[in-house]
Amino acid sequence: MATPESAVQDYDVVISGAGLAGSAAAILLARRGARVALLERRSDPEAYKVLCTHSLTACAYPVLDELGLIPALEKAGAVRNAARWHTRWGWIEPRSAPAGPELPYGYNIRRSTLDPLIRSHAAQTPGVDLLLGHQVTGLVRDAGRTVGVRASSPQGEREIRARLVVGADGKDSAVAKLAEVPARRYENGRFGYLAHFRDLPLPGGVSHAWFLEPDMAYAFPNDDGVTVLAVLPDKKRLPAFREDLEGSFAAFVRALPEAPPIDAAERITKITGMVDYPLHTRKPTAPGIALIGDAALTGDPLWGVGCGWALQSAHWLTEATAAAATGRGDLDRSLALYARRHRRRLTGHQLLAVDFARSRPFNPVERLMFSAATLDASLARHMHLFGSRLIGPLRFLNPLALAKASVVNIKHLRATAPPTRS
Template sequence: MTKPGTAGDEYDVVISGAGLAGSAAAILLARRGVRVALLERRSDPAAYKVLCTHSLTANAHPVLDELGLLPALEKAGAVRNEARWYTRWGWIEPRAAPTGPELPHAYNIRRSVLDPLIRSRAAETPGVDLLLGHQVTGLLREDGHRGRTAGVRASTSGGEREIRARLVVGADGKDSPVAKFAGLPTRTYENGRFGYLAHFRDLPLRGGIGQTWFLEPDMAYAFPNDDGVTVLAVLPDKARLPAFREDLEGSFLDFVRALPEAPPVDAAERVSKIIGTIDYPLLSREPTAPGLALVGDAALTGDPLWGVGCGWALQSARWLAEEVAPAAAGRGDLDRSLLRYARVHRRRLRPHQYLAADFAKGRPFNPVERLVFSAAARDEAVARHMYLFASRLIGPLRFLSPAALARAAVVDIRHRGAAAPTVPTTR
């Protein structure tokens, strides 16, 4: 429930940040018998993250199901996120096998709808106290400055407040104050692209599904969302930044108009500002410390061009709840539970981030990428394999397994000598 709270409260877990990761973690922990204080620095229960791909990749589907959000998402008009990708070899268009199941999916839905929805579910969950207008200003420690984390200090409209807990969870984004207060080091990977996006209404896309353009090194995507709104983003190489700074709107629209099978942006209605960032490095931190855990972007960020952040936020929340709930409620060894969570987090996400950080350098495809992408444009089985990876349902080792690369090589050999499509330029 939502409550103002009083000084001196104690909980099993206190979570800083009531976005996707924090709200999901609160729900899943409380269902396992944990008493949770869910802190949100903003006072508006309808607050939401603005700069986002607004996409939930298919790896998030099981978590959404466990949270009981699937019917609500469908009712809110969320769009199942099918995809097609442009490459110099043509379009990659994943389709279900003729005799197989449909491709896994999750949803595209604007954060203005999604964030209040999951936050309200958290507030309604027995065992969760949603504390709006609570900005974490420091950590409580056992045995002085270097002891284990034992709670938080928070500023509120009524003054400073201390909340003690066995576990503090940072779900407060890539610039995580909790991580900074804990002194956790941050590893940074430079991103060679910048990005801008805007929302358009009545912007038709071929097949009515999401489109992504791999233009080496430039990128773009268009994702249909709820209420007939499409999120259109461009992610050019940083060499193009001076021109964008001179004329943001003109450069944005010219970039889109030059895309292969460009969406008819001039005939659509733009319903948002053009927003973005010129510097979005990939970050990673150790996901745990004594008495503390990080989930979502606080622990690790991906490159925005892949649209994986929301899915990883929900997955990490689920892994944390699965590993630490008994200990957080006082029925086990919390340090060992946190160690298990850290191992799962590193094993499941670090290999993905390693590949994303390499591609974020803003380089053309390397030989392995050329092999796989060219084969996926020519072969439905390779396209499905690539779709599973893009949906983060398989990891890099399986994606680049010897069998997968061998199939891609056979496909490319069969097509050797065929004329490749002309690659339009956005420069």
């Protein structure tokens, strides 16, 4: 359904939130001819998200490339995010196949660098009006659908009308709440604390993750020689952690296998916490409305996928709705197309994350795959593709992969079994 002809259009699209998802959507939609109002509640163009894994998984690389951000990221010192993962069976260390192509990669880069960069890129894109200090306070409705927003700013209240309203305003999305889009909430059995360290060497200079069953930790090298170090223990440990936060954080890290030498590094931020960080899933559309990034789906931070999914959802929305948003198609059908793609691409990943967020040990299938990946290079690469969200759960756990993992483990058991007495 097109927006009623009686409604005066200020813009084709109004986006609430000028972070990763919102700025990316603004750029991509404007390039396809849309007039975009990009609203950001904060007045500082250098504002950024603090609580974040600061990682752009490889699934986001094509979007970064289309946005034209790769050279700027490289110039800013973003680190290509190769990784190794510790398990009870040893380390999973994905490497390119001999004479094969380079493993797909994304980037680790601090949000203090990334957010202003992409926001500036959006502001310089013809067709985008970046409106800082504008906070959405209400929705404008006409004939049962949303046709704009009301926003407060230092200059007072204003109404901005558009064919499409996009909520890119995070897990506590004002747009979603004003539109009464219901959210499914899943408890997270872990809490988390993170801090930034300078001059913290990591083996190979690559990202590290520790699967301690059920506790977790990760260390991601970022731009300017800064490493983001996070611990995500079971919530049962929270009371003891709170009694001595700095001591508990340091002790947890020192106990990690091949522990990062934090005592020799400089901690340059305070230790910031995520004591209660549930997972949220919302229907990504409503009449005249689309939700992208964390507004549509908030995953478990331990996987470091939120930034990548923010960029991907902005791209999926653009591909589905750009024509309709500029008056050249049926907006409701376009929104339905976006919703289907969003569900198809992310629901399986989210369901697995929800299950693992119960803070449990590995299940039998996970034990099979993780243990075999410590022994077999091709399975380690397969794990890399899944961890980068370049393949979904069904491809990750396909019958051939499960069969190969079984064979690898059986051969290993036979090779390491003590000799039988004759």
